[in-house]
Amino acid sequence: MFNFNIEFTGEFVAFFLLSVCAIVGAVLAINFTKVVHTALSIAFTFIALAGLYVVLEAEFLAFVQVLLYVGAITILMIFGIMMTKHDGEGNEPARSLLETLAAIGCICLFGILFFAIRNADFPAAEVALAEDNTREIGMLMFTRYAIPFELTSVLLTVAFIGAIALAKREEGEE
Incomplete structure (x- = not known):
């Protein structure tokens, strides 16, 4: 069931590191209490996604990701943050039961997705890719x-x- 036949090539290592960076940035964006830190972690996630596009040989999407999301959307979020008032920021009550239930739900979802993907049969389609996408x-x-x-x-x-x-x-x- 768990036969992992993985070749540790440079492409695999880059994909793994960039996907970990994207997941860490997304989790930090959810958990930060200061909105500026949240905006910066979202920018970090966008950059990691652009790197994933490069690994997947979609250079145009990577360029658009950096140009639009990292550049324009993140700056727009930071301007929006600067122009609004945040008097009660960071004064949220502790919700340990809710966080525990969310963690359990995330682990269950990961398990379901992991086993569904491992047991799925993905046919390889022969597609002629463009040389200059x-x-x-x-x-x-x-x-x-x-x-x-x-x-x-x-x-x-x-x-x-x-x-x-x-x-x-x-x-x-x-």
Whole structure:
């Protein structure tokens, strides 16, 4: 049942270390009480995920992960934290029973997933991968998926204008 036939290659070690970093960053984001520390641990998790994308040979996704999530989203979270008041931060009561039940639930979920994945049969599909996946994504984006790409840009522009309008309205109320 537990026959682990694992080759310890550099790719496996990198995948293991990056996945441990991603899990540790996510757990720290949940457990930190200060919101700035939470935002930084989320950024750490995003960087680890970008590294996992590089290991999986998805360089474009890794670049977008760093550019959007680590750069824009984390900075946006930190600005949001700086602009809000946090008077009662860190004054939460201890919930040892709830934390114990959550830990037991996590261990049970890990066990179920572990045995389900170990006993599953994943057929290996023969897929011809593109030599330059970034170029292929660009070609598809501007040929086959040009209309959804443009609609997404219009949607983001409308959301940006709406956010500015809401911010101006709140500013005028004060």
